[in-house]
Amino acid sequence: MIYIKQHKGLINKADRNKLNKHGSGVVWFTGLSASGKSTIAHNIEKKLYDQGIRSFVFDGDNIRQGLNSDLGFSDTDRRENLRRIVEVAKLFIDAGIIVLASFITPLNRQREYIRKQLKDVGFVEVFVKCSVQECISRDPKGLYKKALNGEIKNYTGISSPFEEPDHPDLILNTQDLSIEEAVSQTLNFLQKNDFFVSKATSLLP
Numbered sequence: 001m002i003y004i005k006q007h008k009g010l011i012n013k014a015d016r017n018k019l020n021k022h023g024s025g026v027v028w029f030t031g032l033s034a035s036g037k038s039t040i041a042h043n044i045e046k047k048l049y050d051q052g053i054r055s056f057v058f059d060g061d062n063i064r065q066g067l068n069s070d071l072g073f074s075d076t077d078r079r080e081n082l083r084r085i086v087e088v089a090k091l092f093i094d095a096g097i098i099v100l101a102s103f104i105t106p107l108n109r110q111r112e113y114i115r116k117q118l119k120d121v122g123f124v125e126v127f128v129k130c131s132v133q134e135c136i137s138r139d140p141k142g143l144y145k146k147a148l149n150g151e152i153k154n155y156t157g158i159s160s161p162f163e164e165p166d167h168p169d170l171i172l173n174t175q176d177l178s179i180e181e182a183v184s185q186t187l188n189f190l191q192k193n194d195f196f197v198s199k200a201t202s203l204l205p
Contacts, residue, residue, distance in 0.1 A: 017096055024099075027100050030168070032135045033157070036172075040174075041101075055098040073154065090121060094121075129171055129174065130175055144158065
C-alpha cells in the first residue's frame with residue numbers, strides 16, 4: 001500500500017488572496033446546453049481581467065478535450081468527470097484564482113455533491129434558466145437537432161432529464177436578459193454579497 005502525505009507549503013490561499021487583493025472560489029453556472037452559461041462566464045472573465053482580477057473559465061470544451069478526454073458519458077464516467085473538475089477547482093482556488101465553471105450538471109444530487117465539496121473554500125451556484133424550446137431554437141452546435149433525430153442518446157433536455165436547482169444563489173433567465181444584463185447581474189450579486197471581490201472594486205461602468 002502506498003501512503004501519500006500532503007506536504008504543507010509555506011504559502012497558503014490567504015497569502016495568495018492578499019497578494020492578489022481579491023478572494024478566490026467557484027462560481028458554478030448550471031443550465032441547459034445553449035442557455036448561455038459559457039458565454040456569460042467568458043464575458044465575466046473579461047470584466048474581471050480588465051480589473052486585474054485573476055479568473056479562469058472551466059467548461060466542456062477545455063475539460064473534455066484534455067484532462068477528461070479519456071471519459072465517455074456513462075453514469076460512471078459522468079461522476080468521474082465531475083469529481084475531477086471539483087478537485088482541479090480546489091487547486092485553482094488555493095492558487096488564488098476565481099473559477100467560473102460552466103457545466104450542465106443536470107441533477108440535484110450532482111449539485112449537492114459540488115456544494116458539499118466546495119462550500120468551505122468558496123462556492124456560488126448560478127442557475128442559467130432557459131426553456132428547452134428556446135435552447136433548441138438557438139442550437140449553435142446543432143446538438144439538439146442530432147438528439148431529436150436520435151443521433152445522440154441521453155441528451156439533456158431531450159432524452160435525459162434536467163432538474164431545476166432547488167436553491168441556487170442566483171437565477172439568470174436568459175430568455176429575458178441580454179448577455180450584458182446577465183453579466184451585470186452576476187457581478188452585482190458577487191459584489192453585494194462580498195463573494196471574492198470587494199464592493200470597492202469598479203467592475204461595472
